[in-house]
Amino acid sequence: MARKLTDAERMNLDYLREALCQVLEPSQKNKAASVASSLVRVRGDVVTDEDIQRIVGKYGKGAQVALTAAILAEALDPVEGQEGVYTLRVPPQVEDAGEKNEGLADATGMSAESEPAPAVAEPPEAAPTEDDAATANEPAAAAAPAPANAPEPESPAQPESPAQPASPAQPESPAQPEAPAQPAPPARAEKPGRSSAPRTQRGRLRRVGKGSPSHPTQLSEVPYVRRGGPAETEVRAKILELDQRFWMNGWLLSHPGAYTLFERQLTAINDALVNGALPGDITRRQLAYQMGGDEKFFEYGSDGHKLLRAMGMEDVIRHRPMPKPDLLYHAPRRRKHMRVLVTENLDPWLDVHDLMYEEGRTTILGERIHAVVLGGGTPILEHNRLALLLDTLGADSVEVLYWGDIDRAGIDIMVRLRDVLGERYPFAPFTPAYQLMIDKAQDRYPDPADNEQTCQVNLGMPDMSLMCEGLTEEAAAYARSVVEGCRLIPQEILTRRDL
Structure with missing residues (x-):
């Protein structure tokens, strides 16, 4: 039975699968997930030519050549000085996130609001000093600006506990039973402490991709935005200038990052619609090449295909499925x-x-x-x-x-x-x-x-x-x-x- 992958390995698998799909022919794309899984599961820190031959060996000879070329081009980096030895080409964010929490915060793009864990853990130390100052009942100490006065109220505060009858502050000692009721703040401080534990770290790792939420590099990383700020408002205004079929179902308006990521392609499709070329005498592959030189942008499983599906525009651009009959x-x-x-x-x-x-x-x-x-x-x-x-x-x-x-x-x-x-x-x-x-x-x-x-x-x-x-x-x-x-x-x- 294959071992269970870690969260970091799952992210590496998804990254490699998408990278292989970008270069493989449509008939070979269904093998990308299996090949990526085998690469991630290779024991050790490196992949050798023998590993590659073992991974692609279960496929036909024609597929072996294409898969080997795709693996060497998109999934592996050669190790200097060692022929036939490679390392996996994986997102650097994943590696940083696995090393320490600081790297995790950088990789996820967390703001200062999400990093108060160590700061919240300090109040338990500050709270006793405030209580001691209160039980010492010395208002003059609060007014004293010199830091040397701070230890002075603390020194009498220590003898006060053994000499209960001597101190006039004894009437305020009943307030001390309230002090045991203060374990509540430490309980709250434990939650941020646990938030930096590996369990939450694994939860955050799932959100780390090839890019960051603020700078997505593929469609799966584009976040849902309910309201957003001025930047999102400006992008939504541009979206509303497109043909209404782009934003009619609301998806593109709620994912303005998709417009920013694929603005050139969306604008080209819109121009074709305005000029009356779609639907009509141009197909998805022909349009894709005219847009950016990649005729497979709309192939099944690609970001272009997912984009059309998300906007509800699959039927707007004519799609020609590959026929099954032999030699049509x-x-x-x-x-x-x-x-x-x-x-x-x-x-x-x-x-x-x-x-x-x-x-x-x-x-x-x-x-x-x-x-x-x-x-x-x-x-x-x-x-x-x-x-x-x-x-x-x-x-x-x-x-x-x-x-x-x-x-x-x-x-x-x-x-x-x-x-x-x-x-x-x-x-x-x-x-x-x-x-x-x-x-x-x-x-x-x-x-x-x-x-x-x-x-x-x-x-x-x-x-x-x-x-x-x-x-x-x-x-x-x-x-x-x-x-x-x-x-x-x-x-x-x-x-x-x-x-």
Whole structure:
């Protein structure tokens, strides 16, 4: 049976799971929690290459490569001077909170109001001095400014207890029975004392995340604000300027920090709504790329997806679920000679499908297309599945055009697919789409290194000659720089309007 995790380990697990989800493909995101749990449970203070192989070894070969790359990129930091040895990359707040209470207070962003525990524990010492001064019955002592007078009333106060008949202050000695009734203040002082004990410390640790309540770094850290101050009022005023669908259910108004954290994305969605682009000819992935260059911002489980759900706007932006049928394709009619376009991702496939089915288009970007197939990435290479599908079309000859992402994985799939099909099916890249993708990327990012980063460092540099056939020299050089730098130009950079 797996051991029970501590609170700090649970926070580390959540942090690592979210970090892995940011870089894993949608089909691999369901493995992030299990991998993060295994990393946290590794014995000792370090993780080795053997530990990584043991953790990813239970998955398929394709998943092992992606998971290993994600772990090395997002979950581990190498130990200097020790090859193959790493430490977990965890929030520094958690480590500080586990060391001492001062670090805990800093990590949680506690104010001075929440730190009076040691100060409240001191009143029991001050209370007896006040009582002794009262029982001494010396008003002159209270008026004496010199500190030397303070011990003088205390010295007679000590003989007064044994010499009860001699002192005239004896009538006030009945007030001393009230002194035993004063254990109440010490009882109150014990509560703050217990508040610094590990039990409360563990309670506070649960609230420590990757950021702080005042500076959240992800949606789960955004606090609920009932009223707030002038800053929240100003943010709420900006929220009310958005389309009413953003704040109609009240969630965004009660979480103004979410607007501050995702102001750029919310403003971009609002602009699309105002311009009439949503719902319509743009999908979540296409909009996400236009907003910030990350086409997977709205993927299931991401902060973008959670944000839409919290605001009740899941149906406002069109979502295209991944279909389950094997090698989904569309061929309006059978012909003797056919040109089949194979797309790597879903959104471009649906765009071409809609143009062919709804508008009766037979040309896409100036190229005649008779059928479109959803390749889905690596699975299309298994068991020669594409060739089996092409055989069912019954055409005398079939020419295959391939269109995918411009990154190491996308180019590698294209080259391998050409080798799998062999000479039976003429094969070529869908050059007009690649040229347009590069042109739009150059307009957006003149420097190729500014394109979206990938975690494909473990994939070797693929042969770019096939994809670069027909491209301009400038476009080919730009594409090579993108792929060499482990960057990405996704298919979603093109929308239905571009086709």
